[in-house]
Amino acid sequence: MTKQVWLNLPVKDALKAKEFYTAIGFTFLEERTTPDSACMLVGESNFVVMLFAETMFQNFIQHTITDTSQSAEFLISIDAESREEVDRLAQKVRAAGGNVFAAPGENQGWMYGCGFCDLEGHRWNVLYMDFSKMPKH
Template sequence: MNKQIIFNLPVRDLDKSKAFFSALGFSFNPQFSNESSAFMVVVDGSINAMLMTEAFFKSFINKPVVRAKEANEVIICLSCESREEVDSLIAKATAAGARIPHPPEDHGFMYDQGFEDIDGHLWNLVWMAPQA
């Protein structure tokens, strides 16, 4: 069986969130999308996100939805093929409206930087040297 990771994120404006992540190069599968959610392909065939309107997201839980601009529960970390890919995705995220919470960190064997998407969810992009 092919395992996948599918994480669910509440968003305030589904169309704006789709535009933001499209600007980063992520695609959407319309077969699993509707007016309340959009199935976003992060890494083809293995990592996906379901962007859900807050109302739809609330239908799955019995606790308040965390306002990601006020508090965070998770940092989504994606590995990249190179330092250049980290920088390229950060540039695309910034151009699409992301907030950059800290400068890049270069540890020699590892290079990373993060961004906060338009709903406040934290994403970290990391490249690690193959010998690390």
């Protein structure tokens, strides 16, 4: 039944959002990019994140768009290959104008990560997980 799942995000300016995500290392399908939308690929499985101008997104949801300065509807989590990759991504986010709301650091003794907001306030979590240090039950 389901072939693929993708995430749709509202943005004020799809091309400006594309610039931000390109600067931090994400790739895009150029043939699926318009002035009002951009098709971003995440990870080895090429998970699709569609960036839609708010007016276009509003037509899809027929509901109010969440004010990301006041609340979060979800946390998008991605994995990193190393602690150093987490650190590099945090630096790229800052340089591209994003907000690192949780600096890179240890979490629960077996994870290392950081949290950041993109230009629109969508929250992302980047984690390197060392499963050999994960507590056993």
